[in-house]
Amino acid sequence: MNAANRAFFADHARLADGWRQDVLIEWNDDGTLVRVTPDSAAPAGVERAKGPVVPGMPNLHSHAFQRAMAGLTEYRASVADTFWSWRDLMYRFAARIGPESLADIAHWLYVEMLKAGYTSVCEFHYVHHAPDGAPYANRAELAERVVDAAERAGIGITMLPVLYEYSGFNKGAPREDQRRFLNTPDTLLALIDTLARARPENGARRYGVAPHSLRAVSGESLAAVLEGLDAHFGHAPVHIHVAEQVAEVEACVAATGHRPVEWLLERFNVDERWCLVHATHIDANECARLASSGAVAGLCLTTEANLGDGVFPSHDYLDAGGRIGIGSDSHVGVDWRSELRLLEYGQRLCRRQRNVLASATQSRPADRLFDAALDGGAHATGRPVGALAPGLRADWLVLDDAHPGIGGHARETWLSSAVFCEHGESPIRDVFVSGRKVVDARRHAQEDEALTRYRAALRGLLG
Ligand SMILES: [Zn+2]
Structure with missing residues (x-):
């Protein structure tokens, strides 16, 4: 495993033993988690999650x-x-x-x-x-x-x-x-x-x-x-x-x-x-x-x-x-x-x-x-995914602290709110796959182009 050279900090993250605080997530160049450390201090300059983090x-x-x-x-x-x-x-x-x-x-x-x-x-x-x-x-x-x-x-x-x-x-x-x-x-x-x-x-x-x-x-x-x-x-x-x-x-x-x-x-x-x-x-x-x-x-x-x-x-x-x-x-x-x-x-x-x-x-x-x-x-x-733990892929979601079902709740009900409540926009704000942020503030960088091409494909199929 390559050394960790990338990091992300979450005030709250859901690990195998439940919600933990002050979690430093570190991964390497090929997108594999190297360390996931609760009760950490945030290193200077590291990106901080804008809400609770859960595995993808x-x-x-x-x-x-x-x-x-x-x-x-x-x-x-x-x-x-x-x-x-x-x-x-x-x-x-x-x-x-x-x-x-x-x-x-x-x-x-x-x-x-x-x-x-x-x-x-x-x-x-x-x-x-x-x-x-x-x-x-x-x-x-x-x-x-x-x-x-x-x-x-x-x-x-x-x-x-x-x-x-x-x-x-x-x-x-x-x-x-x-x-x-x-x-x-x-x-x-x-x-x-x-x-x-x-x-x-x-x-x-x-x-x-x-x-x-x-x-x-x-x-x-x-x-x-x-x-x-x-x-x-x-x-x-x-x-x-x-x-x-x-x-x-x-x-x-x-x-x-x-x-x-x-x-x-x-x-x-x-x-x-x-x-x-x-x-x-x-x-x-x-x-x-x-x-x-x-x-x-x-x-x-x-x-x-x-x-x-x-x-x-x-x-x-x-x-x-x-x-x-x-x-x-x-x-x-x-x-x-x-x-x-x-x-x-x-x-x-x-x-x-x-x-x-x-x-x-x-x-x-x-x-x-x-x-x-x-x-x-x-x-x-059949891939190493499904949790925030060393050796697994660096895949996670950031729930939005600004969403009323997240920021207004205690951590015990964050997942209940996410699963059972449907009030306007999704509580999922950012998405990381292999350590790369692919959705930022609910937007995927390719979404406009992808939708244009999808609609053209649909018109072709239905025409
Ligand atoms: Zn099927």
């Missing part, structure tokens, strides 16, 4: 292109509109995406994420090929555009190219509108290899793999892609969509005799490298087993609500010691505060109780969920 939040699930669809599917096309009818619309939209439009959408999305306090993103990237299904001359063309957009905006990324082979269980032939997504384990591993040669892993960038779902990948392919991944990238992150829909669970039971999460736990060594995205429909047995596996349940509350997926049993899962993280998924909202609020509110509405996700040791749900989402999000990224 990882966003563990994103389909960048879907940002441009937000708001376009909020009308009734049939009396039985479901996830599946939404998916048809999404496929039609995906068919129009090209390298330029994807680059511009992803860049704007990542600027929005940073402004909202997400400092890392896991990109579950499945549109790989040209509209006719033929690979681009560079097989990794679209994934590379997304990785470049992240670097340009200044957000850390875990790129997870998606393995997609079938339209359903029992190796159903893929539909024509799925042809842009298709790979075999070998062609997907070649894509990841191409990508990693062109854009090598570094402190802000990591690669993993995303078998799309048990609907879209066979057991043999899943084993093959994991074996190939291990050979090239070691114990890299593995993300999979699982049990988002009741129909998916029923089809899995019909095809295999097992529920999806149960099937996965029986056949694979599901451990802390795994992120099971949604995992909405699990029974008590799956809940207990998943909780003890160390895997992360990737919860995307605003998207799950938008798509009418159902409610994940977060109370029982957290009480069993389960690991969670949050993602903005389809990007109907890009704000970790909304995800955590809805996580608690879903339980309140179902149970007709308040403060459901508090615990025996943490009476405030906002604090418990914030800490849980940092820990689970960090595991899902």
Whole structure:
């Protein structure tokens, strides 16, 4: 580790053991924290935080292109509109995406994420090929555009190219509108290899793999892609969509005799490298087993609500010691505060109780969920993030002392105010990633240009 040569001082910062005062944060040239020292004196000339400092939040699930669809599917096309009818619309939209439009959408999305306090993103990237299904001359063309957009905006990324082979269980032939997504384990591993040669892993960038779902990948392919991944990238992150829909669970039971999460736990060594995205429909047995596996349940509350997926049993899962993280998924909202609020509110509405996700040791749900989402999000990224501690990335947020929900409160309620209250502008003022200030007084230096290009891309797609 290089010597610390950069420093920042916070009157209050949230460390692993809670709020601490007079914290000197020091990091090195490659953006890694070297010392985090509470009860320090501020060295002369060091920049001081304009409010309380908290670790940056990882966003563990994103389909960048879907940002441009937000708001376009909020009308009734049939009396039985479901996830599946939404998916048809999404496929039609995906068919129009090209390298330029994807680059511009992803860049704007990542600027929005940073402004909202997400400092890392896991990109579950499945549109790989040209509209006719033929690979681009560079097989990794679209994934590379997304990785470049992240670097340009200044957000850390875990790129997870998606393995997609079938339209359903029992190796159903893929539909024509799925042809842009298709790979075999070998062609997907070649894509990841191409990508990693062109854009090598570094402190802000990591690669993993995303078998799309048990609907879209066979057991043999899943084993093959994991074996190939291990050979090239070691114990890299593995993300999979699982049990988002009741129909998916029923089809899995019909095809295999097992529920999806149960099937996965029986056949694979599901451990802390795994992120099971949604995992909405699990029974008590799956809940207990998943909780003890160390895997992360990737919860995307605003998207799950938008798509009418159902409610994940977060109370029982957290009480069993389960690991969670949050993602903005389809990007109907890009704000970790909304995800955590809805996580608690879903339980309140179902149970007709308040403060459901508090615990025996943490009476405030906002604090418990914030800490849980940092820990689970960090595991899902496979990158050293999620806390202010030596050896981890220098990623943090400054809450605004001038905001009435922060400056007017005692420190015990800063996170409650940030998560549960919506009064005008966000309390997040400044955002640092790898020690670099990428959002200053709620502005990202590239936001005007990024928005102009995003709007032009949207006009092109909708024209
Ligand atoms: Zn997803």
